[in-house]
Amino acid sequence: MSETLTARDVFLRVIDAVPKLVAGDASQADVLAALYAEETRVEHPMAPVGDTPILTREAMRTHFAEGPGKSAASGLRDYRAEDVVIHESTDPEVVVAEFTYRGTVNGKDLALPCVYVLRVRDGLIIESRNYTNHLEGSRVFGRLDQLFAALKQL
Template sequence: MVPAVDETRTPAEVVHAVLDCVSRAVMGDASALDDMTELYADPTYVLHPMRPDLPPVRTHDDFRRHASAIGTRRARPDSHRAADVVVRETTDPELVVTEFHYETIVDGQTLITPCIWVTRVRNGRIVEARDYNGERHAA
């Protein structure tokens, strides 16, 4: 469970909290969506450059619409987690670059989704992000 927003939380801690919420949401935990929404500022600006079909996320309402699809896009997997997470700090104290992959197991088959997130966090909330999520492929 993600604690209430903490303005002293580092950008790396916020990103780890979002990753936890995504995994919980994919596995069907409805409270994860509310927890994740609170980790984003309102307004915010989130883009998915590799998914031009997705509109930018600018408000909490936009974010709830976007995030609610997480648990409904596919059949519920056997497991889902972020793996090999590396959060790189930059010379800008608000900005981190996170490299990882989602590891999803469906019917015994492991699927990998490579990801890079570029995230700006201010006062414990994401104010801007570019999420580069690749295509799923068999491990």
């Protein structure tokens, strides 16, 4: 019988799999989706064009496959999570994690600061609020034109 993952364990699996996905390992979309409950709520409160919560595991799979899974920047090297600080709360289901995704793109340093607030129950993410520098992510991954076009539509 396997042991149920803690909120900390699940977070560490997320930040292990995301860089692999962004670097081009499309199989990580399934690895990541498996960390979420069938019904979940994932929010990106700082998304520049507004936030539409992601509410199911299958929607998360699609999010990973169509977003980070397809956005590997040419010239991306050594993408990883660093400066990881995990704050465990008095609620064992909740962790707050601060970290920075780092690497290089075409020889230029990249740093994407992030703060995640995760609620994990029975080893699966049931809620997550992800605070990320979306503008820098769009710049680094060559999606600024898409972002600006979307902003013009608001």
